[in-house]
Amino acid sequence: MRVAFQGEPGAYSEAAVTEHFGAEVTTVPCEAFDDIFAAVTTGVCDYGMIPIENSLAGSIHRNYDLLLKNNLSIVGEHFLYVNHYLIGMPDANMSDIRRVISHPQALAQCEGYLHTLTGVKIESVYDTAGSVKMVRQMGDKSVAAIASRLAAGIYEMKILAEMIQDNPENLTRFLVISLRPGEPGSDAKTSIVFSLINTPGSLFKAMSVFALRDIDLTKIESRPLVGKPFEYFFYIDFAGSILDPVAAKALSHLEEYAIFMRVFGSYPRHRYS
Amino acid sequence: MRVAFQGEPGAYSEAAVTEHFGAEVTTVPCEAFDDIFAAVTTGVCDYGMIPIENSLAGSIHRNYDLLLKNNLSIVGEHFLYVNHYLIGMPDANMSDIRRVISHPQALAQCEGYLHTLTGVKIESVYDTAGSVKMVRQMGDKSVAAIASRLAAGIYEMKILAEMIQDNPENLTRFLVISLRPGEPGSDAKTSIVFSLINTPGSLFKAMSVFALRDIDLTKIESRPLVGKPFEYFFYIDFAGSILDPVAAKALSHLEEYAIFMRVFGSYPRHRYS
Numbered sequence: 001m002r003v004a005f006q007g008e009p010g011a012y013s014e015a016a017v018t019e020h021f022g023a024e025v026t027t028v029p030c031e032a033f034d035d036i037f038a039a040v041t042t043g044v045c046d047y048g049m050i051p052i053e054n055s056l057a058g059s060i061h062r063n064y065d066l067l068l069k070n071n072l073s074i075v076g077e078h079f080l081y082v083n084h085y086l087i088g089m090p091d092a093n094m095s096d097i098r099r100v101i102s103h104p105q106a107l108a109q110c111e112g113y114l115h116t117l118t119g120v121k122i123e124s125v126y127d128t129a130g131s132v133k134m135v136r137q138m139g140d141k142s143v144a145a146i147a148s149r150l151a152a153g154i155y156e157m158k159i160l161a162e163m164i165q166d167n168p169e170n171l172t173r174f175l176v177i178s179l180r181p182g183e184p185g186s187d188a189k190t191s192i193v194f195s196l197i198n199t200p201g202s203l204f205k206a207m208s209v210f211a212l213r214d215i216d217l218t219k220i221e222s223r224p225l226v227g228k229p230f231e232y233f234f235y236i237d238f239a240g241s242i243l244d245p246v247a248a249k250a251l252s253h254l255e256e257y258a259i260f261m262r263v264f265g266s267y268p269r270h271r272y273s
Numbered sequence: 274m275r276v277a278f279q280g281e282p283g284a285y286s287e288a289a290v291t292e293h294f295g296a297e298v299t300t301v302p303c304e305a306f307d308d309i310f311a312a313v314t315t316g317v318c319d320y321g322m323i324p325i326e327n328s329l330a331g332s333i334h335r336n337y338d339l340l341l342k343n344n345l346s347i348v349g350e351h352f353l354y355v356n357h358y359l360i361g362m363p364d365a366n367m368s369d370i371r372r373v374i375s376h377p378q379a380l381a382q383c384e385g386y387l388h389t390l391t392g393v394k395i396e397s398v399y400d401t402a403g404s405v406k407m408v409r410q411m412g413d414k415s416v417a418a419i420a421s422r423l424a425a426g427i428y429e430m431k432i433l434a435e436m437i438q439d440n441p442e443n444l445t446r447f448l449v450i451s452l453r454p455g456e457p458g459s460d461a462k463t464s465i466v467f468s469l470i471n472t473p474g475s476l477f478k479a480m481s482v483f484a485l486r487d488i489d490l491t492k493i494e495s496r497p498l499v500g501k502p503f504e505y506f507f508y509i510d511f512a513g514s515i516l517d518p519v520a521a522k523a524l525s526h527l528e529e530y531a532i533f534m535r536v537f538g539s540y541p542r543h544r545y546s
Contacts (some may be wrong), residue, residue: 055502058334171502182481204484216473229328229444
């Protein structure tokens with residue numbers, strides 16, 4: 001079984017893959033999120049693991065847009081606890097550090113800690129584990145990366161500071177994507193996207209189809225509807241499976257209001273705590 | 274009158290300032306969005322102009338977070354049509370270009386165009402106008418920037434391609450922030466933020482206070498509530514002023530459900546088309 005993830009070996013996404021599927025799967029690193037969707041669409045990989053939301057930094061909107069652009073199903077979710085480390089050259093000390101590089105999400109999650117470092121320049125790069133690889137290649141002890149403990153180990157680098165995220169409750173929710181729909185099981189979630197006629201109260205009506213049936217919405221996200229300024233696609237996750245008659249009725253009711261609707265899939269809910 | 278904006282001279286934000294306030298104001302460039310809030314809070318500037326949403330790339334979440342962190346009022350909004358240009362050294366031609374640099378939002382807005390350029394590396398930098406300045410300083414004719422026509426003029430550079438955004442309907446909504454509340458006038462919008470107890474249907478109830486009074490919601494955005502994974506702050510813009518008795522009733526009704534609520538301000542609606 002081959003599972004695509006974004007980033008270099010040692011990325012948090014790779015940890016999510018092995019936690020979710022077990023250590024025996026083959027993990028396939030991809031440069032960009034687009035490449036994950038392509039690898040699954042073409043059958044090069046069986047599954048893709050995409051980050052969709054972080055509890056500190058918010059949604060990863062690019063992946064919402066890619067879910068809509070591609071024709072894949074969501075077949076699973078996985079919550080990963082994210083602990084960040086400041087990682088430098090083996091001979092580096094904290095007093096050497098003049099520049100910190102990492103993925104923008106990781107930088108955002110360590111914002112408070114980074115503000116305590118004076119005279120240090122912050123720079124975005126494309127990947128957390130990749131930032132460790134870059135420091136190793138530069139061989140510059142004035143540069144540090146922010147990444148996982150795993151990445152420090154892979155590239156044989158020194159951990160300068162541990163657990164530097166501003167908030168210990170740092171969780172990332174991942175979605176598992178596949179060419180074919182999965183098995184939702186008895187404790188499921190469903191993800192959908194829809195758009196509405198832009199009239200007062202239209203979103204309220206759309207949400208009523210769930211509220212009137214006591215269906216719990218676990219997430220609502222809006223993304224721009226390109227070509228119609230300040231109209232939106234709404235992405236909703238709710239508790240339940242499209243195999244439940246009540247959820248099916250809610251979606252049939254929603255279709256009365258929506259000018260577009262698509263179900264990404266129903267999948268087993270991950271209970272992480 | 275001094276108005277802070279983010280970016281280098283020639284930034285789209287500076288164009289928004291002069292369109293909104295007129296050419297006679299003093300525009301004050303700031304490196305980061307945080308600096309705009311600081312300049313207004315300390316009285317160094319009378320107003321700040323912050324981008325909050327683009328019709329193609331979506332919300333600028335950092336500024337939602339900063340509105341909550343700071344204690345400033347929203348006193349105006351401004352919609353700016355954003356037209357992007359590919360800008361190179363005066364002696365550069367399209368066939369020379371191997372690298373394109375710009376702000377991530379600008380790169381996202383030109384994604385389709387950039388995909389048509391083969392063998393070209395894309396790189397994020399902190400600012401659109403700043404990317405033009407960087408190309409000028411490097412003096413490298415294999416690098417091009419994406420920015421405004423204004424920025425090409427300021428740095429005396431060559432326009433290699435015009436209007437390269439994927440969609441002609443490329444608009445950015447800006448907010449004007451100030452230490453003191455403004456005058457909403459008769460055609461107003463109001464911006465608020467609130468959080469709710471995390472129970473099924475809570476957001477639906479919150480939205481009902483507007484729907485039951487036929488108040489039009491023009492935007493809803495959610496941002497993570499740090500420390501409570503997968504709970505949210507909801508930001509809502511609605512048509513009307515807190516001076517309207519109906520809107521005031523709606524907010525008083527919302528306070529029955531919300532565990533936190535703050536009004537950023539009521540301000541004149543900008544009718545841009």
